[in-house]
Amino acid sequence: MQNFPILSFITLLPILGMVIILFIPKKQEIVIKSTTLAITAIQLIAAIILLKNFNYALGGVNDPSSFQFIEKFRWIDITGFSWIGRIKIDYFMGIDGISVPLVLLTAIISFIATLSSWTINKSVKGYFAMFLLLDTGMMGVFVALDFFLFYIFWELMLLPMYFLIGIWGGPRREYAAIKFFLYTLFGSIFILIVMIALYFSTTEVLADGTKVFTFNMLSMMNPQNFTATGILSPLNPNNLRLIAYIGLFVGFAIKIPMFPFHTWLPDAHVEAPTAISVILAGVLLKMGTYGILRVCFPIFPEITRQLVWYIALFGMINIIYGALCALAQKDFKKMIAYSSISHMGLVLLGMASLNSMGITGAVFQMFNHGTITAMLFLIVGVIYDRAHTRGLDEFGGLATQMPIYAGFTTLAFFAAIGLPGLSGFVSEAFVFLGAFGFTSIRTLTVISTLGILLGAGYMLWAMQRVFLGSLKDKWASLKDLTFREYAMLVPLSLIVLFLGIYPATMLNLMNSSVNAMVKFMANAQTMYGSLLH
């Protein structure tokens, strides 16, 4: 088990699946679908095995020795000349407590999304091929530890997403798709620049004793590895670390999406097919916050400490702003989209707290938001499949017509507004407790708690408009959930419930890593301060 490259397996399996699918004739739609299902199922199982063998004690974050399931071999190695040094890129994968929940999340969501893609009937082959490609991209981002590799995966999921929204989306799909594409590419160019700049600022000593530039993220986290003159090296008195940090942050923030870079999200969500919205909200948004946590924080700890107040500020804006916008929406799906902007704000706030409680909350919130919002979008999908409209005001009294559906919705909604006993509450509470514990952002935290109230506002209002009141006769024929929909909603509900009652299972998973991260961030000041003089 230990020497089996499980991370590569879990990451590249979907690509394999894609190849297989490409060889299945167009007509065999059912075969294609079930192949995809099988692939994602295997992926899920692999993820669970991974979890079983995961060592809770190891911290990871910036310490290569305590990462797990590491796979590392030389990928590109160009022995250059004196003036270029040598270009060296590793195929370097590994996970710690921060990435493992997201790996699990990705596996779960992909599986669920495959189920919900069952209704796709337009050029099925292409759809599932793209779907699996996307899957690889997402998974890769969470397991890559080499910046170059990370970037490749990061970009890899752009194109499939474009097609998935653009071909299988709603009426304004082309607009939404290109908007998503341009936005995210715009973001990633900053990541690219910073990546290269970091490359020229970081060296690593090889076995044969030669010093070479490296894309290895973990080396970038160790100030000892910085060159004296690199533009992003703290040793260089006039370095550009601050600017680079902002660039990088913006790059990731667009994915979160953080106000004011969020406008692609509602469009993308509204146009995307249900399954893709699920993926988008469930996993893609996390890539942004994960990026910040994995790249921005440990590589630029001292800058992070400088800017933490602003991060919290934007977190607060996201929370309040998103909630208020959600309150005004008339389109069910758009409302959910804005609500996830609001919830991602919590993640930002939690990370900004820089203490174990807050960061735990943030990571946990990533996972919970993944599951809960996935549920919400599935729920929207259910009603849209039946009624072919998403206007909140067009419904009413569905609770009498579709009681079980209403039941699941209630669960999801209350989970989203952080009702105790459901996972949403724990992460939310942790985020607030953590952030409040950090003196400088205390005020922001208190303001952010308004989100709790507003959340209840828009969710219950939507609840009332769709499910309560008297049933309109035109909906009198709507059927309650089908077996497939059960299969999608039940597991998620169980996760939400279980983690709400006994969150320790997930928290222990990330605990030591979070503590390591906190310790690292705490020492950053002294560590980097000493470097400068």
Add this chain to the structure above:
Amino acid sequence: MNTNNLNYLVNSLYLIKPELVISAIIVLLVLVDLIMLKNKKLLPYISIAGLLIAGYFIIEHFETNSFAFSTSSSAGMLIVDPFGNFFKLLIVFASILVVLFSVTSVEIKNSLDRHGEYYALIFGMILGMMFMASASDLIVIYISLELVSLSSYVLAGFTKQSLRNSEASLKYVIYGGISSGIMLFGISIIYGITGSTNLYEINSLIQAPQVQSLTFLLAGILIFVGIGYKISAAPFHFWTPDVYEGAPIPITAYLSIASKAAGFALLIRFIKVTFIQSIDPEGFWHLLSIIDWKSFIIIISILTMTLGNFAALWQSNMKRLLAYSSIAHAGYLLLGLAVMSNEGITAILIYFVVYAFMNLGAFFVVMLIANKIGSEELDDYKGLSSSTPFLAVSLSIFLISLTGLPPTAGFIGKLYIFIALIDAKMIVVAVIALLNTVVSLYYYVKVLKHMFLDKSEKEIPAISTSYASAVLLIAILAPVLVFGIYFTPLVDLAKSSITLLGF
């Protein structure tokens, strides 16, 4: 004329074996064309064979570093060095592909009776370009440039039937004539100032500070006009869109790769050899301060890529769109030069290989589609995904690669350019260039959109591709993907060929 001169001549001839082969092939082609009037099938094979031989010779002497045809002084008219050989190799490679394209192209088939001229002219171009790649004397530079131009004028208008065709050639000839004229004037001034036409001699002559820089600047820029027109750098690019649109597709593809490559070889050699002062161990060049080439190139390149990308946003004709995109790429390539470092040159070489694959590939697909639906209008591309998924997918891969998204080779090309830029601390330029990439994404994706997202009004029949062309396409496609994942050989090749004679 004593013996050792003779020996020297023989040696020189020995050094330019590839060129000799090409010239021989020209003659052979003409003869064959005359002898067997009916059967033109043979011509492509001959050309391919000839190119392979030439290629072999190039590889054989890849590492050689020496002058050929020395004049009075030590320096010679031609140089044989890895740098030049790299470009010759690239040209040969491109030529092989173009010959293959021509075989499959319907446009060319239609004028079967004139195939002899066609291939002969192509080889004329090849010869000229090879000399461009290795010329170290202004005279040779001018002549080779003209040789290329003259043949390409004709080729641009080769299939005479269509309006666009002859119009293209007319514009090309006028525009080209003037540019080379201006260049020649510049050359004459330099000759006047330095009294020599050999780059090395000029270099040694102008090390002295008392050269009056304004005239020299004038001369330099006048010469740049000539080269800039070859590599279609703004503001000397105006011919490009019209000629690219007008010319037959194989020729367009050829112009976009080969003559651009030759032009770059020439430009780099001209600037480096003529104006170099010293190279520091970091590999950065320090040029003479007579002309501030660095900022000049930066301005030109940014102008070029911006103009190319933004103008491309609007194109509704595929060839024209690719024309503008190739202008934009010229801009990226110039950035590599603007770094004024060996790393920059490496980046350029890498980019050129990648660019050759993806651009030729794109043109090839466009041609295959045009063969069937007889149009390159974007609107006719609607719904191609259903009628010919294979072509659609491969075209999109090429376009994505042109955009420079991983994991395609295009990304690697750009990556190296940016590595060079950032290593030279030219962050701002890098940012501008990357923003350009974002813009370019839009029009490339517009093509994807037409093929995949839009449904066509009229029902288009399923387009079949012959096995031959399918194989060829895959052969071009494979490297685009492979180099995206594993690019060590590519970079090694580039690095081993950035040595110019004397440095």
Add this chain to the structure above:
Amino acid sequence: MTQIGLNHFLFVSTVLFCLGIFGIITRKNAVMVLMGIELILNSANINFIAFAKYGNFGYQGQIMALFVIILAAAEAAIALAIVLNIYKTFSTVNVDEIDTMKD
């Protein structure tokens, strides 16, 4: 009376060059435009020869001039052929009207 010197030649060549440019830009008839090109080439030739003569640079200048003349001839031939072709297709040689491809 003063000796005819280098500057006179340069002056003439410059004038020729400008005339050439001017002709190219103003003349509508393709043939005239081609003539403009010829003017430019010849202005360069004058430079070469003048420089070679007054700067005692040896024969390179003259050689260059010869090359240029030959190439000019070739170019003219091709250009005229193309113009002919244009006349066949457009039935005009007015460069202004030949702009089907634009934007």
Add this chain to the structure above:
Amino acid sequence: MTGNNLIQIALIILFLPLLGFTVTLFLAKKVKKIFLFETFILIVSFILSVALVFFKLNYFSQTTFTGEVNWINLGSISIDLGVMVDNIAVLMIFVVSLISMLVHLFSIAYMHGDKRYNRYFAYLGIFTFSMNGIVFTHNILMMYIFWELVGLSSYLLIGFWFEKKSASDAGKKAFIVNRVGDLGFFSGILILFATYHTFTFDKIFHQISLGVIPFNSEFWLTVTGILIFAGAIGKSAQFPLHVWLPDAMEGPTPVSALIHAATMVAAGVYLIIRVFPILTGNALEFIAIIGALSAFIPATIAITQNDIKKVLAYSTVSQLGYMVMALGVGAYKFAFFHLVTHAFFKAALFLGSGSVIHAMHHEQDIRKMGGLRKKLPLTYATFLISTLAISGVPLTSGFLSKDGILAGTFAFGNLTGQWFFAFVGFLVALVTAFYMFRLVILTFHGEPRDKEKFDHAHESPFVMVMPLVVLATLSIFIWYTPNPFNPEQGWFLSKWVKAPTIVTPQDARYSFLKSDEIKPEANVPTVQNVPAQTTQEINGSEEEVTFSKTYTEAMEHAHIPAMMLSLGLAGIGILFAFMFYQWKKLDPDKLAEKINPLYKLSLNKWYFDEIYDATFVALTLGISKLFAWFDNYIIDGIVNGSAALTKQVSNFSGKFDNIVVDGVVNGAAYLSGIVGLMFRRLQTGKVQTYIVLVVFSLVIILFIFKSF
């Protein structure tokens, strides 16, 4: 029988209803009679709670048992959940499970034939579970958790008949208004945790008693107290968040009895009782003021309401106000006492009204009733007893507790010279007596005003009447004290309920609550971290002493005069009620004419809803609309390029519009569009133009670089 068993029993009581809920919910469709299971569960848990009360009060009345289990352990932080069994808790649990059980029984008949019959019982189950949680919790986080769950279940129950818009509105309103309070509560928790890194009450108290206070300022301690109290304001429907309770009457009447009279609304008071030790003088004063207002305003409203349940609702708010005020003035024991007694007689009143409504076929307007005492004798009897209790007539439980509270305010007046609370207290006593009897008279006495409804009315079945009887009986003094005029001697107050040790810094307390004579450290409960499921005992013998002798004495002095006064006032109130409505000596309508503005004010509930709608709600919605607009037009607009630009560009090139439609998507792209068009313009297709451009640019370049 040891502490361990008590903890175990407590846990069983806590979780039984959850079991009931789950089973009932999932079998609701399959098994018709599943509601019986739920009811059975409740009966069991009632029996258990009786046992619990018995053993606790008999054998361990001096000890507090806690059992805790680690929930989350982050290394740096560890969070324990746990239960605490002390006298307060067991008494409360007794009340809750008793009333809950009775309500279950009552509902069997009352809700009969409802299409979501079983689910109704399931909801009652989840409610009982969450309420038990609140009662047993030993830490504030768990308090908050169950607090929210209670909110949820009340949301579900109020909106049970969600087909009615008013019902679903009421549910939503209840939840959101509660959330407003919870914001404060949560912020309070934030402060506590940030300061003490624990949620457990004992540990927090301990640290405070050691002088550790938030941000090292008593001001912040006060703030914390008030913030936590905000939670209570929400749940106990105190002014200014009382608006949800009357609307909540949209729910089924038994629910109103259970949740909105006896238990959930009492949770607020219970919360203050739990955190009482950390409340500083200022905090208490604030609490007292809020209490006073909430006691007074609704009382005035109740006078003019005509919906039987609305009247009871407002009286509930008013009574809760009493309790809160009592706590505010330090009458801790009587507050809890009143909480208990009120729970019984108010539940009785509500169930009684339920029985009336049932009989009248869901007619709730008292103007359409009258003379029902002939038809519903038992209901009438019980209703009357409860009314006497709430009006504070001797021999009733209400008399004892209410009198105690009045005495408390009186004493407070004595000690501090602030007579405001006493004044309010007595005034409200008067008003209460009046409107309650108005209710009784209009409903049961006189002639039936709606004949046809009246004729169909009939006494309710056994399962409905039995609870009434039980509750009415519990409103008699004898259960609490042998002497109907002095509760102090009763076991309830002397043995069972003890005032806690106040831990706030001395100078932050009311002057009369300072406990100089003893040193706080001496009897501070020493809490060591105990492993899960073990108990540990806290010696509470000295509690009585520590709770300020001065105050206790003052209470005793205040007792007699307060009693006299309240008696008199109650009498007057009742008398007026009869004058107006029974003997028709006075005409209420005329009076209403005379004091029309006041009448209007009262009738329209002081316009609270209107004001809130006009201010907060409107504001929020307005802002949200604004932001949404902002989002669509400005932010997206910046990205998508402003309309003007578009227009200008489209003039620039006719094509542009189609291309916009075609999807040049964003503003960067609009700009690119223009730039592109400009570049495009250069490409005229005329070769000579190109030449001109080349030459031109040549010149420019020359000029640029000449300088170098």
